[in-house]
């Protein structure tokens with residue numbers, strides 16, 4: 001005869017790890033496609049704020065250049081309560097990379113791609129400036145002319161974007177060499 005072995009499965013190991021998952025995706029809908037979705041009736045998602053809503057750029061400018069590479073700068077301000085990370089950038093003029101300055105083996109300052117993007121701390125700011133982090137336009141398809149304005153679009157980690165309109169100006173500095181496997185690196189400009 002069986003002595004009723006209705007054992008309860010020991011639930012000790014089953015912990016509540018589900019709560020962590022809920023935190024990750026705060027914005028319910030990806031905001032990348034503004035006009036794509038069929039249900040475009042009422043956009044009542046007031047609670048989900050995009051990172052771009054908290055980001056502003058002051059003093060943007062781009063270095064005038066005839067061809068080749070050039071760089072764009074600005075001071076990025078984050079008025080939100082969460083860090084904002086710029087993970088990429090685009091331009092009609094050129095492929096764009098996020099760069100930082102670093103010291104190479106020989107002690108020279110070189111620029112290279114910034115791993116992990118540019119983080120603007122909550123309530124803080126991050127300056128893109130000659131000699132520091134910058135947006136690198138890798139190969140201009142047209143000249144960047146002093147006095148004209150050029151758009152660079154920042155891509156944020158949550159998929160939102162911020163368009164920065166940068167006036168071009170001549171600038172003699174920012175001639176850092178570029179170290180990204182190209183070997184010796186090129187000058188961003190020729191001196192006058």
Ligand SMILES: [Cu+2]
Nearest residue numbers: 099111134136
């Ligand atoms: Cu660069």
